[in-house]
Amino acid sequence: MKRKQLPPRHFKRHPRAAEWTITDTMNVSKPDSSFASNTPQGAILVNRAWVGVVDFHGTNVYLISPSSLEEVRRMKRPLLSFTLLSLLMSLGCAWTTPGCTIADSSLLSNISYYIPFCPLAPGLQFFASCSHVNDLAQTLAVLPSRLEALCLQGTVQVLSANAFGRFPILKLLRLQLGPIRVTSGAFQGVTQLQHLFFEHPAPCCLSLFLPADALQPFGLLRSLSFEGYCLNSSHSIQLPLSLSHLTMRHSCMTDLQELKELFPSLVPDSSPIGSSSSWSPFLEVLDLSANLQLRQVDARALQGLQLHSLRLESTPLNAGELLGTGLLHLDSLSLVDTGIKKLPRDVTANFELCALDLGRNQIQSIEDDDLPGCHSLEHLNLHANSLHALPTRFFSALPQLQRLNLSMNQLGPTLVLPAGPVSSNLSMLDLSLNGLRALPARAFFSLPQLQELWLGGNNISHLSSEMLGGLRWLKTLDLNWNQIKVLEPGWLASLPALTSLTLLGTHIENFSGRLLQGPQQLSHLQLGAWEFLTLYNPWPSTLLSLELRAEIVEFKFSLREAFLSLENLALQAYWVLPPPTNTTFHFPSLRHFTLRGCPSIFSSHHTYGLFPQLPLLEHLHFWSDPQEIEHVQLSGLPRLRVLELGDVTGFYPSNQMKLEEILMEVPQLEVLALSNVNLEDLSVSSFRDLRFLRLLLLNSERVLGLNRSLQELIPQMPQYVYFSDVIFKCQCENSWVEPWAARTPNTFVYGLENSICMVNGSDRSKTPFLSFLSAYCLDDLEFQSFLTSFTLVLLLTSFALLGGPNWPWLHHLWALCRAWWLKMGGWHHRSHYVYDVFISYCGQDQAWVLAELIPALEKPFPDGEGLRLCLPERDFGVGQDRIDAMASSMESSRATLCVLSRHALGSPWSNLELRLATYHMVAKPGTARLLLLFLEPIDRRQLCGYHRLARWLQQEDYLDFPKRSVDWEAFWSKLRKRLRKAVQEREA
Incomplete structure (x- = not known):
C-alpha cells in the first residue's frame, strides 16, 4: 500500500528549536538541542497548534500541523488507526533487522553464550553485529543511528561516499566484507571513530584499495587494523596523528620498506608535522604478525619510526635484522613462533627492551653468556620452549625482571630454581604444565617479592608450609589440576597475604576450613575434586567468592554463621548433600549464585528446604535436569535482576514448565534467559508484573507458541527479545508476531527470520516460520x-x-x-482526541493535584502512567473564553476525572465542569468516560443530578482517597488501572 507523502508546508520550526534545520519534508534534524534530550523515544508532544513526535532513535523531532493530521484523516485508507500508526512508524524505522544482532554491551555477559557478536572495545555501549551483508545501503538504512559500534560481515565490493554518515557517534567499525574498494569520502561524517578494522577470517590476502585521503575524517582514530588483506594497489595513505595502534596481519608484505610506501607519515621526514619530539611515540603498537612472506629488511627501512611495541609473531623475519631498521626506540618486542633457538641478546641490548615475548619457539637451554644484554627486561615470556633448566645467574643477570612465564616447559620432575639476590623484584612466576612432582623446601626463598605463583597442570601430590616458605607477600596461588590428595595442617602458614587460592581438579575428598588458616585476608577460593568433596568447618569469615566442583558435594557443618560475607557462590555437582535437617543454608550477603547440575535448592518439594531466603541476591544462573527446573520456586529474592534457567542434560523435558509460577515473586527482574525448559506457550500472565525486564532470551525451545494475550504487553515489552534456535508452532495464533517484530519501535527482536515452525512434535518439515505466517495467516x-x-x-x-x-x-x-x-471506515472520532484525561478540580485542591495526582499520571512509566492530561490553568489559552475552552477540552479528552471535595462542591466552576461532563456522557454516549475521585467522605446525594449520575456511572467509576498512607500505593494502582481502562475503551 503506497503511503501518501505530506507536502513541505505542513512542517516548520518549533519556537523552542531555533537551531533546527529542515532537511526534507519528513525530517527536522536536531544537532544540538535540549528540547527532546530527556524525552522518551517515540513520545508524542502536543500543544494547541502543533504535534511533535520524537523518533525512536532519539535523534530527530518531527512537527506536524493539525492540517496535516486532517489531511491524513481524509486519505483513502481502510482504517484511520492504521494510517496514524503507519505515519508514526515511518518516522522511526523498526528495530528488527534481519541478520543483525543489536544489543547493549552491559548485556553481553548474558547473551554471548547464545548469540554471536563481534569483539568490542571497552567503554562502548550500544552496538550492532550484522552477517551475510550483500546490500550495504539497505542494511545500514534499518539500523539505529545512535550506534557506537558496528560489525559487518558479508560481501560488498565498493564502499561508496558517505556510506556510514547515518552514525555520527560511531566509535568502532569492524568490516569483514571480502575484496573491497574504498572510495574517497566513504567515511565522511564518522568523525568520532576510534577503531577501524578491515578483517578477513581466512589466512589469505584479499584485494583492498584505500585512497590516500580515506582516513582524513578521523581526528580521533586510535586503532587501525588490516587482517587478511593486500594493499599493494594503495599508496601514500595519510594516517591520522591520533593513531596509536597499527595492525597488518596475514598480508602480502615481503619487505618492511613497504610500510613507508603505504604510510609515508610513519617516519618524521615525510610527516606533515616535523616539530614533534624525537622521543614522543607516534605509534604505541605495530603488529606485523602472521606475514609469512616477510623476510627482507632494507637498511634504514623504518628510519625515525617512534614505536613502543613491535609484534612479529609467526613471521620468518630474522630478529637480528631489526638492528638495521632505523627504529629510534622500542620497549616491547614479540617474536612468538618465529623459530628462535637462542635469546636475541643483541636486539634486547640495542633497544634496552622492557618486554620480550619468545613463546612457542625452540629455545631448549639458556646459557650464562646469553644474559648480559637482557638486564633491562621487566617482562619475559618463554612459554612452550622445551626448557630443562635455568642458568645459575638467571635472576642475578635480570635485576629488573617482574613477570616471568615458564609454562609448558620441562623443568620437572623436581623444581630447581637458580639462586639469586634476596632483593629480586620478580612478582609473577608461571610454572604451569612443567611435569613437576615435588617442590623442595623453601623452593622460592630467592623470590621474596613474589605475588602470583601459578603451578597448575603439574603432578604435585604433597604440599607443606616448608615448600612455600619465604612467600610472605604472595597474593595468588594456583594449584589447579594436580595430584594433591592430602594437605597438611598449617600448609598456608607462611602465606599471610594470600587472597586467592584455586584447587580445582584435585583428589582431595575431605576438606576442612582449618586448612585455610594462616592467610589473614583470603577472599577467593576454588575447590574441586573428581568424585566426592566433603566440607568441614570452620571457614574464614573473609571469604567473598567460593566455587565448588565435584560429582557429590556434602556439607558436614551448619552454615548459619559460616559465610556471612560471601557475595559469589558457584556450585557444580550432580548432587548436593545438605547439612543436618535442623539447620539451613544462610548467605545474607550473597549477590551472585551459579548452580550447574545441582538439584534445585529452591524447589518447593525439597526435603531439606535449602536456601530459604537470599535477600541481596541479584544474579541467579541455574542449569539442572528438567525435573528440577520444573519445580523451581523463587521466594525471598526481592532484588533478583538476572535469572538464567537451562537444562544441563540437553534432553527435551517431558513436562511443561509454568513460567508464571516461577516469576511470581521477582518484581525487579531485568534479564531472563531460558534454555530448553519446555515452555510450550508464552502468555501475558508470565510477564504481567515484570515492569523492569530489559532482556528476554529463549534458546533451544521446541514447538513454542506465543499466545495472543501477549499483545497486551507490547508497549511494555522488554527492550531486547532474542530467539535462538527456537522452533515455533505452525498456527495462525502467532500471526501477530510478524507485524509486531517488523514495526515495533520499543523492542529489538532477533532470530525470527531463521526460525522454523512445526505443526506438532512429529512434524519434521522445517517450514520457515515467517513464510508460514505470510502464506496462511494473511486473513483471520x-x-x-x-x-x-x-x-x-x-x-x-x-x-x-x-x-x-x-x-x-x-x-x-x-x-x-x-x-x-x-x-x-477510518472516520472515527478518535482523531479529534488531543488529551487522554481532563482534570477538574477547585482552587483549594490545586496543591494536592499538582504535587500528588499529576506526577502519578503524567510522568512516563514506571514512575507514572504517561497519560496526556489537560489542566485548565496550564492548557487553556491566554484570553480564551473559559467556558468555550472547558467544553472544547472535554470533547478532546477521552476521559474526565473530577476531583471532588467539600470545597469543590461549593465552587461554581467545579459544578459547571461536572455538569458538562455529565452532559457529554448522556448526550453523546460512547465518546467519553467520567470518573469521580473523592478526597474526603461526601454524601453522594449532594452531587448534582445524582440519580442521573448513578444511572450512567459504574461502581468502579467512584474512587475514594484513603486516609491512611499505607493504603496509598493500592489506591494509585487502582486509579491508574481504571484510567488506563477508560482510555483503552475510547481507543477501541
Missing part, C-alpha cells in the same frame, strides 16, 4: 465470518426497525451504528 477467516454475519443481521434488523413506529430510542441506536460504521 473466523473474524471475517463474524463480521459478515454480524453485518447481515444488523442490516436486516435496521430495515425492520425503519419500517416500524418512530420510537425515541431509535435515534440513539442509529447514532451508535453510525459511529461504529464510521470507525470501521
Whole structure:
C-alpha cells in the first residue's frame, strides 16, 4: 500500500528549536538541542497548534500541523488507526533487522553464550553485529543511528561516499566484507571513530584499495587494523596523528620498506608535522604478525619510526635484522613462533627492551653468556620452549625482571630454581604444565617479592608450609589440576597475604576450613575434586567468592554463621548433600549464585528446604535436569535482576514448565534467559508484573507458541527479545508476531527470520516460520465470518426497525451504528482526541493535584502512567473564553476525572465542569468516560443530578482517597488501572 507523502508546508520550526534545520519534508534534524534530550523515544508532544513526535532513535523531532493530521484523516485508507500508526512508524524505522544482532554491551555477559557478536572495545555501549551483508545501503538504512559500534560481515565490493554518515557517534567499525574498494569520502561524517578494522577470517590476502585521503575524517582514530588483506594497489595513505595502534596481519608484505610506501607519515621526514619530539611515540603498537612472506629488511627501512611495541609473531623475519631498521626506540618486542633457538641478546641490548615475548619457539637451554644484554627486561615470556633448566645467574643477570612465564616447559620432575639476590623484584612466576612432582623446601626463598605463583597442570601430590616458605607477600596461588590428595595442617602458614587460592581438579575428598588458616585476608577460593568433596568447618569469615566442583558435594557443618560475607557462590555437582535437617543454608550477603547440575535448592518439594531466603541476591544462573527446573520456586529474592534457567542434560523435558509460577515473586527482574525448559506457550500472565525486564532470551525451545494475550504487553515489552534456535508452532495464533517484530519501535527482536515452525512434535518439515505466517495467516477467516454475519443481521434488523413506529430510542441506536460504521471506515472520532484525561478540580485542591495526582499520571512509566492530561490553568489559552475552552477540552479528552471535595462542591466552576461532563456522557454516549475521585467522605446525594449520575456511572467509576498512607500505593494502582481502562475503551 503506497503511503501518501505530506507536502513541505505542513512542517516548520518549533519556537523552542531555533537551531533546527529542515532537511526534507519528513525530517527536522536536531544537532544540538535540549528540547527532546530527556524525552522518551517515540513520545508524542502536543500543544494547541502543533504535534511533535520524537523518533525512536532519539535523534530527530518531527512537527506536524493539525492540517496535516486532517489531511491524513481524509486519505483513502481502510482504517484511520492504521494510517496514524503507519505515519508514526515511518518516522522511526523498526528495530528488527534481519541478520543483525543489536544489543547493549552491559548485556553481553548474558547473551554471548547464545548469540554471536563481534569483539568490542571497552567503554562502548550500544552496538550492532550484522552477517551475510550483500546490500550495504539497505542494511545500514534499518539500523539505529545512535550506534557506537558496528560489525559487518558479508560481501560488498565498493564502499561508496558517505556510506556510514547515518552514525555520527560511531566509535568502532569492524568490516569483514571480502575484496573491497574504498572510495574517497566513504567515511565522511564518522568523525568520532576510534577503531577501524578491515578483517578477513581466512589466512589469505584479499584485494583492498584505500585512497590516500580515506582516513582524513578521523581526528580521533586510535586503532587501525588490516587482517587478511593486500594493499599493494594503495599508496601514500595519510594516517591520522591520533593513531596509536597499527595492525597488518596475514598480508602480502615481503619487505618492511613497504610500510613507508603505504604510510609515508610513519617516519618524521615525510610527516606533515616535523616539530614533534624525537622521543614522543607516534605509534604505541605495530603488529606485523602472521606475514609469512616477510623476510627482507632494507637498511634504514623504518628510519625515525617512534614505536613502543613491535609484534612479529609467526613471521620468518630474522630478529637480528631489526638492528638495521632505523627504529629510534622500542620497549616491547614479540617474536612468538618465529623459530628462535637462542635469546636475541643483541636486539634486547640495542633497544634496552622492557618486554620480550619468545613463546612457542625452540629455545631448549639458556646459557650464562646469553644474559648480559637482557638486564633491562621487566617482562619475559618463554612459554612452550622445551626448557630443562635455568642458568645459575638467571635472576642475578635480570635485576629488573617482574613477570616471568615458564609454562609448558620441562623443568620437572623436581623444581630447581637458580639462586639469586634476596632483593629480586620478580612478582609473577608461571610454572604451569612443567611435569613437576615435588617442590623442595623453601623452593622460592630467592623470590621474596613474589605475588602470583601459578603451578597448575603439574603432578604435585604433597604440599607443606616448608615448600612455600619465604612467600610472605604472595597474593595468588594456583594449584589447579594436580595430584594433591592430602594437605597438611598449617600448609598456608607462611602465606599471610594470600587472597586467592584455586584447587580445582584435585583428589582431595575431605576438606576442612582449618586448612585455610594462616592467610589473614583470603577472599577467593576454588575447590574441586573428581568424585566426592566433603566440607568441614570452620571457614574464614573473609571469604567473598567460593566455587565448588565435584560429582557429590556434602556439607558436614551448619552454615548459619559460616559465610556471612560471601557475595559469589558457584556450585557444580550432580548432587548436593545438605547439612543436618535442623539447620539451613544462610548467605545474607550473597549477590551472585551459579548452580550447574545441582538439584534445585529452591524447589518447593525439597526435603531439606535449602536456601530459604537470599535477600541481596541479584544474579541467579541455574542449569539442572528438567525435573528440577520444573519445580523451581523463587521466594525471598526481592532484588533478583538476572535469572538464567537451562537444562544441563540437553534432553527435551517431558513436562511443561509454568513460567508464571516461577516469576511470581521477582518484581525487579531485568534479564531472563531460558534454555530448553519446555515452555510450550508464552502468555501475558508470565510477564504481567515484570515492569523492569530489559532482556528476554529463549534458546533451544521446541514447538513454542506465543499466545495472543501477549499483545497486551507490547508497549511494555522488554527492550531486547532474542530467539535462538527456537522452533515455533505452525498456527495462525502467532500471526501477530510478524507485524509486531517488523514495526515495533520499543523492542529489538532477533532470530525470527531463521526460525522454523512445526505443526506438532512429529512434524519434521522445517517450514520457515515467517513464510508460514505470510502464506496462511494473511486473513483471520473466523473474524471475517463474524463480521459478515454480524453485518447481515444488523442490516436486516435496521430495515425492520425503519419500517416500524418512530420510537425515541431509535435515534440513539442509529447514532451508535453510525459511529461504529464510521470507525470501521477510518472516520472515527478518535482523531479529534488531543488529551487522554481532563482534570477538574477547585482552587483549594490545586496543591494536592499538582504535587500528588499529576506526577502519578503524567510522568512516563514506571514512575507514572504517561497519560496526556489537560489542566485548565496550564492548557487553556491566554484570553480564551473559559467556558468555550472547558467544553472544547472535554470533547478532546477521552476521559474526565473530577476531583471532588467539600470545597469543590461549593465552587461554581467545579459544578459547571461536572455538569458538562455529565452532559457529554448522556448526550453523546460512547465518546467519553467520567470518573469521580473523592478526597474526603461526601454524601453522594449532594452531587448534582445524582440519580442521573448513578444511572450512567459504574461502581468502579467512584474512587475514594484513603486516609491512611499505607493504603496509598493500592489506591494509585487502582486509579491508574481504571484510567488506563477508560482510555483503552475510547481507543477501541
